[in-house]
Amino acid sequence: MRPSPRLRPTVWDGLVVLCVAALALGLAFFQWRGGTSQALTAVVSVDGTEIDRVSLDRAAGEKTYRAGDYTLTVEYAAGSARVLSSNCPTQDCVHTGSVTRGGQSVVCLPGRFILRLEGGTPDPDAVDAVLG
Amino acid sequence: MKLTTKQLTLCALLTAMALALSYLENLFPLTLAIPVPGVKLGLANIVTIFALYALGPGEALLILLARCFLGSLFAGNMNALIFSLLGGLSALGTMVLLSRRRGLSLYGVSIGGAAAHNCGQIAAALLTLGSTAPLYYLPVLLAVSLLTGGLTGLAAACLFRGLRHTDLMKG
Amino acid sequence: MKRLTVSVLLLALLLSGCGAQMSxxxxxxxxxxxxxxxxxxxxxxxxxxxxxxxxxxxxxxxxxxQLSRTLEDSDVSRLNASGGEPVEVGEDLGVLLELARYYHGSTGGAFNIAIAPVVSAWGFTEDSFRVPSQAELDGLLELVQGPSYIGPRSSGGAICYSLAPGQAIDLxxxxxxxxxxxxxxxxxxxxxxxxxxxxxxxxxxxxxxxxxxxxxxxxxxxxxxxxxxxxxxxxxxxxxxxxxxxxxxxxxxxxxxxxxxxxxxxxxxxxxxxxxxxxxxxxxxxxxxxxxxxxxxxxxxxxxxxxxxxxxxxxxxxxxxxxxxxxxxxxxxxxxxxxxxxxxxxxxxxxxxxxxxxxxxxx
The missing domain is CATH 3.10.520.10 (ApbE-like domains)
Structure with a gap:
C-alpha cells in the first residue's frame, strides 16, 4: 500500500503557489522591461555576420573594424554612434553622421558593413522607414 | 515492473478515462474565457495524480504515454504529440518529486504539475516554431495554472476521499 | 478562512498575470x-x-x-553578353521583361531598361564617372531606341529572348x-x-x-x-x-x-x-x-x-x-x-x- 495522500491544503502548498506566482511575475516583469525600455545598443555586422554589440548607456570610445578590404573607425558616445573615418571610396558611411534612435543605421556598401541601433525608448512620432 | 491483472485493468480503465476527460474539456474550451492559446483545465491531470498515488510513478508514466499517443492519433494530429508529451512528462516528473515531500497535499502537487505542464508545452512551442514568441504567454499560463491546478487538486482530493474505504486503495 | 485567503490570492495573481501579458x-x-x-x-x-x-x-x-548585371552567370548578364543569340531565361526574368515592355509603352518610352549602355557610358555602372561626348551618346542612343529585345520565343519548353548586338538591359x-x-x-x-x-x-x-x-x-x-x-x-x-x-x-x-x-x-x-x-x-x-x-x-x-x-x-x-x-x-x-x-x-x-x-x- 502506497502512502495515502494528504487531502487538505497545507502551509507547504502555499509555498508551491508562491513559487509558481513568483515565476509568473518574474517572467512578466522581465518581458515588460525587455519589450519597452531596452537599453540602446549598437549592433555591428559585416557581410551579414554580427561582429560586435556595444551598449550606448555610456560613451564607449572609438573602435576599429575590418570590413572586406576597408577599415572603419566608429565612435560610440552616450546615446549615439557614428562612423568617424573609413578608407572606402564612397564615404557614404562617414557622411551619414550620427545615429541616435533604435532602427537607425549606418551602412558602408563597399565594405558590406552595417551598424544598426536597437532598443531605446520608442517614439510614436518617429519615422518607421525613409524613402529616397 | 510486473503488473497484476487488477493493476493492468486499472491502467487500461484510467487511460480510457483520461482520454474521455481530454475530449470532455475540449467541448468546453477555457480559451473562450481566457483568450490565450494553451489555456485549459487539464482534467486528464486528475488521472495522472490518481495513478501516481494509487498505483505508482511507473504506472502513471505508462498511462500518460498511452494517453498522449492515442489522443494525438484520435485527433489525427501528430503535431500535437510533441506538445502533449513534453507537457505531460514535465508535469509527471514534477509531481513525482513533489509527492515525495510529505508536507505537501494534493493541492500543492497538482498546482506544481499544472505549472510544469505549461512550461513543457511552451518548450514544445519554442522547438516547433523556432521563435521565442510563445514565451510571452508563459506568465499568463502560469497564473492560470494556479487556478486549474487548484481545481484538479480539489477533484483528486474528492476522489480519494470517496474511495478511501474501497478495496481499490488496498493494493 | 485559510481557503478563502488562498482563493483571493489566486484571483489576484491571475489578474496581475493578465495585465502584464504581451501580445x-x-x-x-x-x-x-x-x-x-x-x-x-x-x-x-x-x-x-x-x-x-x-x-x-x-x-x-x-x-x-538571376537579375544582377554584375554577377557573370546571371540570366541578365548572359543575355547582355549573348551578342544577338537567343538566351534561355528563368521565369522571373521572363515576367520582368514583359512588364518592362508594358511600362515602356505606357510611359511613352520614358521607362526603358535598354538604356543600360548609356548609363554605363556615364560611368554609373562602375563608379568611374565621366561626361561622354555627344557623338558617343548619339551612337548609343540608336541602340536604345532601335528594336528592343525580341521574345519570348519558346524552344523546347524553354522561354528565350534575344538582344541585338551591343544592346544591354539593366533591371x-x-x-x-x-x-x-x-x-x-x-x-x-x-x-x-x-x-x-x-x-x-x-x-x-x-x-x-x-x-x-x-x-x-x-x-x-x-x-x-x-x-x-x-x-x-x-x-x-x-x-x-x-x-x-x-x-x-x-x-x-x-x-x-x-x-x-x-x-x-x-x-x-x-x-x-x-x-x-x-x-x-x-x-x-x-x-x-x-x-x-x-x-x-x-x-x-x-x-x-x-x-x-x-x-x-x-x-x-x-x-x-x-x-x-x-x-x-x-x-x-x-x-x-x-x-x-x-x-x-x-x-x-x-x-x-x-x-x-x-x-x-x-x-
Missing part, C-alpha cells in the same frame, strides 16, 4: 541585407517572424542571382519593386500580421504598426540629401508600396555641373525636368498584378517626364484600368513646391521646417 504580435525579427547594390531592412512581426524574415532574404538573394529600376511584390507572397505564406520592408528606397508597409497606427514613411528632402531626419514630408501608410526616385541619390560633379544617374532615354543626358524627386504609392491590390514593380518603374519614368506630363499620366485613368492598380504621387519640385495627388492628401503631412509649399492636385 504575440510584438514578437519581431529585424534583419539587414546588402543586396542589389543597396542596404535593405526587413522587419517582420508575429510568431513566425524569424522564418518569414529569412524567407524574404532568400527571395531577394535568389532574384539577385535596376524595376528589380527591387518586383522583389517587394514577391515578398508580399512570402509574408502571406508565413501568416505575418505586419511588416516593414525597406529595399533601399522601395518601401513595403505591410499591415499596420504594432500600436495600431499606420506606418510612418518619411520622404527624404532632396535639398538636404545628406541629412538624416530631413524630410519633405511624412506619409502614413498601411498595406502599401511606396517608391521614390530622385536625382540627388547618385550623382557626380564635373566642371561645376552636377550629373545624376537617372538618364532620359530621349536625350541620353541626366533628366532635367524641374523635379527633384517623385514618389509613387500604390495599395497591395487583390493579389495578382505587380503594384510594387509598377511603383518602381513609374517613379523613374515620371521623374524623367516632369511635373506636367507626370500629372497628366496620373489623371489618365486608362492607365489604371489596364494595370488594375491605381497609384498616387508626391512630387517635389526644384523650385520648392510639394505636390500631392488628392488620394494621398489626408495621408501626407508636410514637414514644417522644410520650407516647401504644399499643393494638392485633383483629377
Amino acid at each position: 504575440p504580435d510584438e514578437a519581431q525579427e529585424s534583419i539587414q541585407v546588402i543586396a542589389m547594390d543597396t542596404a535593405m531592412l526587413i522587419t517582420t512581426y508575429g510568431e513566425r517572424s524569424p522564418a518569414a524574415a529569412y524567407a524574404c532574404e532568400d527571395t531577394i538573394r535568389d532574384l539577385e542571382k 535596376g529600376g524595376i528589380a527591387k519593386g518586383y522583389a517587394a511584390d514577391k515578398i508580399v507572397k512570402v509574408l502571406q505564406e508565413h501568416d505575418v500580421p505586419r511588416a516593414n520592408i525597406n529595399l533601399g528606397g522601395n518601401v513595403l508597409a505591410y499591415g499596420d504598426r504594432p500600436d495600431g497606427a499606420p506606418w510612418r514613411v518619411g520622404i527624404q528632402d532632396p535639398a538636404r540629401a545628406d541629412e538624416q531626419n530631413a524630410f519633405a514630408g511624412v506619409l502614413e501608410l498601411t498595406d502599401s508600396f511606396a517608391v521614390t526616385s530622385g536625382g540627388y541619390q547618385r550623382y557626380f560633379e564635373e566642371g561645376g555641373k552636377r550629373y545624376h544617374h537617372i538618364i532620359d532615354p530621349a536625350t541620353g543626358y541626366p533628366a532635367d525636368s524641374g523635379l527633384s524627386s517623385v514618389t509613387v504609392v500604390a495599395g497591395l491590390g487583390e493579389g495578382g498584378g505587380f503594384p510594387g514593380t509598377m511603383c518602381d518603374a513609374y517613379s523613374t519614368a515620371l521623374f524623367i517626364m516632369g511635373e506636367e506630363q507626370a500629372l497628366d499620366f496620373w489623371r489618365d485613368e486608362t492607365q489604371w484600368e489596364e494595370q488594375g492598380c491605381p497609384f498616387e504621387l508626391v512630387l517635389v519640385t526644384e523650385d520648392g513646391r510639394v505636390m500631392v495627388t488628392e488620394g494621398l492628401a489626408d495621408r501626407f503631412t508636410l514637414e514644417e521646417t522644410s520650407g516647401y509649399t504644399l499643393e494638392v492636385v485633383s483629377r
Whole structure:
C-alpha cells in the first residue's frame, strides 16, 4: 500500500503557489522591461555576420573594424554612434553622421558593413522607414 | 515492473478515462474565457495524480504515454504529440518529486504539475516554431495554472476521499 | 478562512498575470541585407517572424542571382553578353521583361531598361564617372531606341529572348519593386500580421504598426540629401508600396555641373525636368498584378517626364484600368513646391521646417 495522500491544503502548498506566482511575475516583469525600455545598443555586422554589440548607456570610445578590404573607425558616445573615418571610396558611411534612435543605421556598401541601433525608448512620432 | 491483472485493468480503465476527460474539456474550451492559446483545465491531470498515488510513478508514466499517443492519433494530429508529451512528462516528473515531500497535499502537487505542464508545452512551442514568441504567454499560463491546478487538486482530493474505504486503495 | 485567503490570492495573481501579458504580435525579427547594390531592412512581426524574415532574404538573394548585371552567370548578364543569340531565361526574368515592355509603352518610352549602355557610358555602372561626348551618346542612343529585345520565343519548353548586338538591359529600376511584390507572397505564406520592408528606397508597409497606427514613411528632402531626419514630408501608410526616385541619390560633379544617374532615354543626358524627386504609392491590390514593380518603374519614368506630363499620366485613368492598380504621387519640385495627388492628401503631412509649399492636385 502506497502512502495515502494528504487531502487538505497545507502551509507547504502555499509555498508551491508562491513559487509558481513568483515565476509568473518574474517572467512578466522581465518581458515588460525587455519589450519597452531596452537599453540602446549598437549592433555591428559585416557581410551579414554580427561582429560586435556595444551598449550606448555610456560613451564607449572609438573602435576599429575590418570590413572586406576597408577599415572603419566608429565612435560610440552616450546615446549615439557614428562612423568617424573609413578608407572606402564612397564615404557614404562617414557622411551619414550620427545615429541616435533604435532602427537607425549606418551602412558602408563597399565594405558590406552595417551598424544598426536597437532598443531605446520608442517614439510614436518617429519615422518607421525613409524613402529616397 | 510486473503488473497484476487488477493493476493492468486499472491502467487500461484510467487511460480510457483520461482520454474521455481530454475530449470532455475540449467541448468546453477555457480559451473562450481566457483568450490565450494553451489555456485549459487539464482534467486528464486528475488521472495522472490518481495513478501516481494509487498505483505508482511507473504506472502513471505508462498511462500518460498511452494517453498522449492515442489522443494525438484520435485527433489525427501528430503535431500535437510533441506538445502533449513534453507537457505531460514535465508535469509527471514534477509531481513525482513533489509527492515525495510529505508536507505537501494534493493541492500543492497538482498546482506544481499544472505549472510544469505549461512550461513543457511552451518548450514544445519554442522547438516547433523556432521563435521565442510563445514565451510571452508563459506568465499568463502560469497564473492560470494556479487556478486549474487548484481545481484538479480539489477533484483528486474528492476522489480519494470517496474511495478511501474501497478495496481499490488496498493494493 | 485559510481557503478563502488562498482563493483571493489566486484571483489576484491571475489578474496581475493578465495585465502584464504581451501580445504575440510584438514578437519581431529585424534583419539587414546588402543586396542589389543597396542596404535593405526587413522587419517582420508575429510568431513566425524569424522564418518569414529569412524567407524574404532568400527571395531577394535568389532574384539577385538571376537579375544582377554584375554577377557573370546571371540570366541578365548572359543575355547582355549573348551578342544577338537567343538566351534561355528563368521565369522571373521572363515576367520582368514583359512588364518592362508594358511600362515602356505606357510611359511613352520614358521607362526603358535598354538604356543600360548609356548609363554605363556615364560611368554609373562602375563608379568611374565621366561626361561622354555627344557623338558617343548619339551612337548609343540608336541602340536604345532601335528594336528592343525580341521574345519570348519558346524552344523546347524553354522561354528565350534575344538582344541585338551591343544592346544591354539593366533591371535596376524595376528589380527591387518586383522583389517587394514577391515578398508580399512570402509574408502571406508565413501568416505575418505586419511588416516593414525597406529595399533601399522601395518601401513595403505591410499591415499596420504594432500600436495600431499606420506606418510612418518619411520622404527624404532632396535639398538636404545628406541629412538624416530631413524630410519633405511624412506619409502614413498601411498595406502599401511606396517608391521614390530622385536625382540627388547618385550623382557626380564635373566642371561645376552636377550629373545624376537617372538618364532620359530621349536625350541620353541626366533628366532635367524641374523635379527633384517623385514618389509613387500604390495599395497591395487583390493579389495578382505587380503594384510594387509598377511603383518602381513609374517613379523613374515620371521623374524623367516632369511635373506636367507626370500629372497628366496620373489623371489618365486608362492607365489604371489596364494595370488594375491605381497609384498616387508626391512630387517635389526644384523650385520648392510639394505636390500631392488628392488620394494621398489626408495621408501626407508636410514637414514644417522644410520650407516647401504644399499643393494638392485633383483629377
